[in-house]
Every structure is written in C-alpha cells, then in structure tokens.
Amino acid sequence: MRYQVKEKLLSVGILAPSMLAIGVFVYGFIGRTIQVSLTDWNDIVSFMQGEFDFVGLQNYLRLFNDSRFITGLWNNLFFMLFFILGALALGIMMAVFINDKPRGHFIFQNIYLFPMAVSFVVTGTVWRWIFAPGSPRSPRGINMLFAQLGRPELMWRWFTSTFSIGPFNIALVTIIIAAVWQFSGYTMAMWLAGLRGIPEQLIEAARIDGASKWQIFTRILFPMQKAITLSAIILMAHISLKAFDLVYVMTGSGPNNVTDIPAVYMYETTFRGNNYSRGAGISIILLMMVGILIIPYLINTFGEE
C-alpha cells in the first residue's frame, strides 16, 4: 500500500522520544556507571570536576574483600530465600482458600492485598515500632508484650541482634516478616488469576474420581500453576535485590551490618561517603544479579510472540 512508508516513519517517530529516553537513561547511564566503576572516583572534589583515573577491576576486587559487602550479599541471599518462601507459602494458601469462596472471601482477599498499596517507608516505620527491642529493663514493642505476658525469657534483640546461625544473621527475620507481610498478597493475586483459568470440569472430574482436596492441589493445581509460580519467584527475587527502602527505613545496616544489603551499602557509600566508584561497582554487581534473573524471564515471557 502507498501509505505504508509514511506510516512506518510515523510509527518510529512516535516511539522515538521513548527510545531515546530509555536509550540514554537506562542503557547509556548503565554504560556510564560501568565506566565509573572502573575508576578511582572517590571524593567530592573530583566528582564536581568530573576527574578520575582508570584503575581496572580494582573496585570489584576490593568489594569482594570487603566484609561489609560480603555480609550484605549473604544477608540479601537469605532475605531473598526466606522472603520468597514465606510469601509463596502464605500467598498460595490464601489463593487456594479464597478461590473456594469461603464466606467473606472478598473481604479476606482485600485485607491480604492492601499492603501492596502501602509504601515501604510506611511499612518500615510500623514494623520498626513493633520490633524495636528497647532495653531489658524497659522493653518495647513485642518484647514489652512478652514481659507483660510473663514470658520475659522470650525477649530478644530483634533487628539489633548480632546472633547468627552460620552466615545467617537472625536479625533479618524482622525484615523478612515485614516483606512477607507486604508481598504475600502479590503471590495470592497472581495465583488467583491463574486458578480462574483452570477449567472447572477438570477439578470436578478429579473430585468424582475420589481425589482429596490435597491431591487436587498437589497433582493438578500446583503443576498447572508452575509457570505462574516461577514468575512470582523471579519477580520477588528481583524485588528483594532492590529492597532498599524497606531496609533503609526499618533498620538501616544495623550493628555489625546484621541487616545490611548491597543496595543500602551502595546508597551510603555513594551519597554519604562520596565513594562514587565503589558505589558504582556495587550497583553493577546488583544489576548483573538482576539480569541473570530477569533476562531469561523476559525472553521466555515476551520473546516468543
């Protein structure tokens, strides 16, 4: 058709501003951050003047010998693992129950999902109040509740605890609970959307054959929801790498960095310590971890169309 060339140019023209913006602000800036991570740009004067020398992979090598960074990586790993397990277990359970339409299911569903609408800053503020340990003589938060219930032996330091099981700092439990609180509804919403696509007859047929509720779940629902569950896992894994706000507001890096994660370290070292190159190095490592998760997911989800 005659107008094809013109329309093609217009198509590209409409996309051009966005392509340019993403090209510069995502890809260009990532390139620039990689460049910065290979320099010794670590003070405010050289930042203002934009002067630096290339030092190769020195920043990365230093990071992998930096105990704060290593602790943060371990913390992020455990946080990711338990956060995902918790949000999946709760979310899937909530979805399966709600899908069977118990009385008041609409209210339950809305209560389980509302934390998704709340800022991590609010979540962090409230859970910090709940878990603030106070001191043994004047306990606060849950510790006060334990004291008042006559079980003072249950009191512990919560997010200020420096106790660890191997590389797992138990202070992280507090952040994991807050994150599970916020994101279980997410898994629930994804699972519910998937469950509604499973044909009723299939479940009915299994039921007639005498399958129990549990068998229907393990043999039919769970296998059929594998793709959705995997999506939820990948998306939550990437969120946990980026969970700067929650940790920063709720606990910060904590004593001995017990609740530190690389995203918090990056922010503090870059914008409080003016170590731009080290911060850039941390953020590129974060980007690579996110990329490992997200690129196969993007190819798989959107590539085959």
Add this chain to the structure above:
Amino acid sequence: MQDYGKFKYLVYIILFLLTIFFLLPMYVLFATSFKSFAEVSRQAMWLLPSEYTLAAFAEAYTRLIPHLRNSLVLVIPSTLISAMLGSLNGYVLSEWKFRGSDTIFALLLFGMFIPYQSILVPLVRFLQTIGLYGSLQGLIFVHIVYGIPITTLIFRNYYSDVPSSLTEAAKVDGAGIFRVYSKIFFPISIPAFVVVIIWQFTNIWNEFLFAVTITQTPAQQPITVALNNLAGSQVVQWNVQMSGAILTALPTLLVYIIFGRYFIRGILAGSVKG
C-alpha cells in the same frame, strides 16, 4: 467450601489468623496515633488509647502538609505524561509493528527491572548539568522516563486484545496512524488508562530511592522522605510518626479501596503474559 468437610473450620481459623497478621500494623498505627506523647512511652503501648487525642495528628499534619503538597505536585504530571506516552507506545507496538519493533519493546521493558542504583550516579550528574538536581521538576522528569516501560507494557497488552480486524479494516479504508488512534483506540482506552494511572500514582507516591537522592532541600521533599525524616529527630515521638505514616498511606489506600479491581490488574500487568 463444602468439600473441606471437617477441615472447614480450620480454614476459617487460618483465614482469621492471617487477617490478624495483616491488620496488626494497622492496629498499631491507629492505636498509637490517637495517643498523647505521655501515653505512648508508657506500659500501655499495645493497648488502645485511654484518652483519644488528635494532638499527634495535628503535629504530623503541620509538619507534613508541605510534603503532601509536594507529592501531589510530583505525582499528577508524572502520572499523566507517562500514561500518555505509554498509550502511544503501546498502540504502535501492538498495531503498527515493523521489523525490530518487538526487539524495541523488549529493550524498553528491561528498563523497569533494573536496580535504579545502577543509573543513579550518572543521573545525579545529568540533573546537575541541566539544573534540575534537587528540584521536584527533576524528580517529575525522572519518574516520567522510568515510568515508560511499565505504562507501555500495560497499554500494549491491552491493545493486543483488540481484534486486529478492526485496525485492518480502518487501514484498508485509508485511515492513518493518528486517525486510527484517535477514532478507535483512544476512545476504548479508558480502562487501561485507569489501570495505568492508579499504578503510576501509587508507585510514584510511595517511591523513596529517587526521592531521597534527587531532592535535597526539605522544601522540595515528597512525603515519603519527610516521613522518614520524622524518625530522625532526637526524641522518637512515636505517636507523631504513626500519624505521619497514616497521612502518607491514606491517599494510596483510598485509591486501593475505591479502585481495587484496577489496582490488581496493574499488579498482574508486570507478571502475566498479555
């Protein structure tokens, strides 16, 4: 529910316990914010106030009102502009595909998954160069740019469900790209606009990392940064903080309560194939 048999009550007990877990922070928020400062620090911190007072709210309100205003000034233009861009992009990527357009789409999408830390230093320098660093305008600009991927995705998925015969027929009649958009696609886009606007509103209102790095002076800070700063004062006034948290959460919670259905579609947009 009938086929749970004797486990039926167990299901209700579990649902009820989960409800307590999810509402516990809400209880804390409300119980604490209606207390006087003298009462928050006492033994009764888990109990409802013995005397209800709005003093904490009054103080939180006075301290946060400029920041609530900042957040509104931030959220409205960035939401509307990124929605409009997303609608046009999604329309072209769904209805006027050309060689390479799917690749462009994938490259755009990647932008919503990157840890923003990885662009933060160049971004700060760029904003300094063009004189927008530290200002709300700078933050608006940033939210428009990084909002493009998600808004494009939602609109593209939405338009993909429109029967292609409709576009084809219009094309055969000689209607151009803008005419098809304004006559066919824009008028049917209201549900997608609602989803996108709610999603962007909620996310930009709640956002913290860009806000805390880009706005420098208290006068420019949006509500999330101001709320976090309330915690920075010497004596922790928990009642004021909790009132502040309620004020911060209220707008997005209202949106959730009124438009819950559309909010869920926004949540699912990033995760389920369209």
